[in-house]
Amino acid sequence: MKRQLAIYGKGGIGKSSTASNVAAAMGERNIKAMLIGCDPKSDSSITLLNGRRIPTIMDTLRKKGAISEEGVVFEGFNGVKCAEVGGPEPGVGCAGRGIIVAVQALQKVSDALRDSDVIIYDVPGDIVCGGFAVPITKGMVREAYIITSGEYMPLYAANNICRGLKTLHTPLSGIICNEREAEHEREIVEKFAAALGVPMLAYIPRDKIVQNCERAGRSVIEGEPKSAMAGVYRKLAGRILTEKDKKVPEALEDEDLRKLTQ
Amino acid sequence: MEQLAGAGRIIQPRPSSIVAALYTLRDLDTDVAILHGPPGCCFKHSRLLEEDGMRVVTTAMCDSDYVFGGHDLLVDVLGKAIDRFHPKTVGIVGTCASMIIGENFHRAVQEVGPSCPIIEVEIHAGFNDNTHGAIVTLEAARAVGLIDEGEMERQKKMLTLATEIEKRFGAASKDYIEPSRGDLKYKAAQRLMELMKQGKKGLSVLNAKKETAYMFADINLAVSQAARAAGAPGPVTIANLDQNVGLPRIRRYASTITAQLKEAGVAVDHITGGLDEYPMTGEKAARIIEEKYSDYDYVVLSGVPHAVPYEAIKGMEIFSVTNGPRQVAPLKDIGHRHVMVEVDLHPKTLGVKGMVESEFGETLRSLL
Numbered sequence: 041m042k043r044q045l046a047i048y049g050k051g052g053i054g055k056s057s058t059a060s061n062v063a064a065a066m067g068e069r070n071i072k073a074m075l076i077g078c079d080p081k082s083d084s085s086i087t088l089l090n091g092r093r094i095p096t097i098m099d100t101l102r103k104k105g106a107i108s109e110e111g112v113v114f115e116g117f118n119g120v121k122c123a124e125v126g127g128p129e130p131g132v133g134c135a136g137r138g139i140i141v142a143v144q145a146l147q148k149v150s151d152a153l154r155d156s157d158v159i160i161y162d163v164p165g166d167i168v169c170g171g172f173a174v175p176i177t178k179g180m181v182r183e184a185y186i187i188t189s190g191e192y193m194p195l196y197a198a199n200n201i202c203r204g205l206k207t208l209h210t211p212l213s214g215i216i217c218n219e220r221e222a223e224h225e226r227e228i229v230e231k232f233a234a235a236l237g238v239p240m241l242a243y244i245p246r247d248k249i250v251q252n253c254e255r256a257g258r259s260v261i262e263g264e265p266k267s268a269m270a271g272v273y274r275k276l277a278g279r280i281l282t283e284k285d286k287k288v289p290e291a292l293e294d295e296d297l298r299k300l301t302q
Numbered sequence: 303m304e305q306l307a308g309a310g311r312i313i314q315p316r317p318s319s320i321v322a323a324l325y326t327l328r329d330l331d332t333d334v335a336i337l338h339g340p341p342g343c344c345f346k347h348s349r350l351l352e353e354d355g356m357r358v359v360t361t362a363m364c365d366s367d368y369v370f371g372g373h374d375l376l377v378d379v380l381g382k383a384i385d386r387f388h389p390k391t392v393g394i395v396g397t398c399a400s401m402i403i404g405e406n407f408h409r410a411v412q413e414v415g416p417s418c419p420i421i422e423v424e425i426h427a428g429f430n431d432n433t434h435g436a437i438v439t440l441e442a443a444r445a446v447g448l449i450d451e452g453e454m455e456r457q458k459k460m461l462t463l464a465t466e467i468e469k470r471f472g473a474a475s476k477d478y479i480e481p482s483r484g485d486l487k488y489k490a491a492q493r494l495m496e497l498m499k500q501g502k503k504g505l506s507v508l509n510a511k512k513e514t515a516y517m518f519a520d521i522n523l524a525v526s527q528a529a530r531a532a533g534a535p536g537p538v539t540i541a542n543l544d545q546n547v548g549l550p551r552i553r554r555y556a557s558t559i560t561a562q563l564k565e566a567g568v569a570v571d572h573i574t575g576g577l578d579e580y581p582m583t584g585e586k587a588a589r590i591i592e593e594k595y596s597d598y599d600y601v602v603l604s605g606v607p608h609a610v611p612y613e614a615i616k617g618m619e620i621f622s623v624t625n626g627p628r629q630v631a632p633l634k635d636i637g638h639r640h641v642m643v644e645v646d647l648h649p650k651t652l653g654v655k656g657m658v659e660s661e662f663g664e665t666l667r668s669l670l
Contacts, residue, residue, distance in 0.1 A: 137402050170371060170404025177406040208409075 046161040046175055049187035050197035054218040056084045057250055058187055059162040064088060064261035065277035066158055067118025074156040075120055079164040080127030080135045088116030091257020096126020097142035107145050113152050117262045121152040136171020143174050166201045176208050183213040183286055190225030192301045195232055202236060202291040211286040214241035221246055231300050236289045242276040312477050318427045319435030321347045323395050326439035328356045329549050330448060333389030338376050338405060339363050339397025353653030357387055363399055372400055376410040384416050393421040401426040419446040433461040463581035471608035471636065473628040481627035484643040487665040490621055495669050498534035502599035507587050508541035510605030511580045512552055514625060516651040517644060517660045518604040519559045521623050524663030525602050526568045531670040540572040540590060542583035547576025562657050584609030591615060612636050623662050
C-alpha cells in the first residue's frame, strides 16, 4: 500500500536527518521512496545528494514561471527521489504560502509523486500556519510522525503538533525519540507516546556518526552502512512500513505534560 | 504559475480572477456565492451580480481571522446561507486573504454537510490571466457533477483562446496602455450615415461576450435601422447568436436578442456560434467575409472587435465599438479607423432581461 507521510517536530530536533536516513533505508530495500523537503532552507535531501543543493520548486517557479519534473525532482542515494520546496530568505515573504504553491505545482507535473511507494514530507516547525498543513489538507499526506527528545520544549512542540493534527483529522502513527541526553529520556517519551495512544517507534541514540556523515554530505546509511546507527534507521524504516497502529491524537493538557516530564 | 514569473508584468490594473470566478458561478445559475475573505473584496462586482439574481455573501474576514484562520466563519456563513436562502447550489470563492493563509474549504463543507452541491473555487487575484478564475470554477463545478466533461473542455478551450487574443491584440498586448474613450460617436455616426447615403455596401458584425450582447446588439440594430432610413442597401448581419450553444443562461441571452432583433425587422444572415464563443466566432466571421463579402465597403464591429482578424476586413472602412477603454489604442494600431467605447456597458447589461440602448446606437438613430 502506498504510504504518504509527514514528519513534524520542533526545529533542530532531527527531522531532516531522520527523514533522509529513513528514505535511504527504504531505497536499500528496493522501495520507491520520495523525500519532499518543505523547509525554506531546502536542506532536507542534501545528504542524499552528496551535499549538493538542488534547484527548489519555488525558485524555479519564480525564475521560469513553471516547473517540470526533471527541473525539480532529482534522484539521490539508493534511488530516492528528492524535491525541495524552497522559499524566502528569513524575515521576508511567506514560507507557508510557498508550501501551498509548490506542493500544488508539483502535484500537477510529478510522475514520481504518483509512482512512489512511500512519500515523506519533511515539514518545518509545528504546523504554525495553514500553509504548513497543506500537504495534509490537499490529501497528499495520510499520516504523521512526530520526532521529539525527552526535553520539555520539544515535547511541548510535539504536543502542540498533536492539536494541529486533531484539527486536521489526521492520524498520528507514532513518536520517534531523538536522544538529546535528557534524564530518563526514553521513559519520558515512551510515556508521552502512551498518553497519546501511539507507539514510540524508535529511540535514536545521540551519536557523532550522524554529524560526521552529514558533514560529508551523506546519510548514515550511505556513509556508515555497517554502523549500529544505520541499523537503528533501518529498523525505523521497517516499522514505518509496517505500522498500522495510528490514531488522531488528543493533545495532553499543559499540566499533564509538565508532570510527565518531571 | 505564470504570475510568478518576474519580468514583463503588465502594470495597468487587470481584471480579477476572483471576479471571473463569480461571473462563472452566475453563468452556472448558482444561487449563492460565498466570498471567503474580507468584507470589501469584490464589492462592486458582487453588487452587480446581485442585480443579476445571484446572492453574494461574504465571511467578512478581519485581521484576527487572518491570524487565527477563518474556518469557523466559513462554517457559520455556509450554514446561514443554506438555512436562509434554501439554495440549489452554492459556490465558495477564495480571495487573496483566505488563500494565502491556506484556508481549507472542503473541511468546512464536510463539517456543515449540506444537502446541495457546493462548488469550491480555490482562487485568488494573483493571476495575470483572469480567465484562470473561470477555468478553476468550471473544474470545481465539474468536480461536483454540475457540468459534463465536454462542456467544461469546450469552455476551457474558449477561455484559453480568449486569453491568447487578449495578449496578441487586446488590453494585455502591452505592459501599459493609455485608457481612452475613443472617437467621438457623433462624428463616426455621421461618417457611417454618409457612406450609407452613398449607397455603400456594409457589414454589421456582432461578436460579443455573453450578457454584453444585450447592449452591443443594439448597435447592429441601429445600423440596420439607419441603412433602412437612408434608403441604403441593408447591411449583412453576422452575429454569434447561436441559441443552442453554452449553458442555459447563455442560450437565453441569444434567444432573447434574436427575438428582439426579429421583432425590429432585423434578420441575422449568418450565425457564427454562441455568445460564449466570441474568441472563435471572430475567426468564423472573417471566413464568411472573405468568402462572400470581401468587396464590401464598410464594416461595423461590435463587442470584441479585435477577435475578428484584420486581414479579412482591411480593405473596408472599419467602425469598431468596444467597452474597453484600453482596447482603443490596440485597435487603432491594427488599423481600425473609427473606434468607439461604450462606457460602463457591463453594469448596464446586468440585471436586465433584454436589449438595452447603446450610446452609439442612439447617436446613430438621432441622425435619422
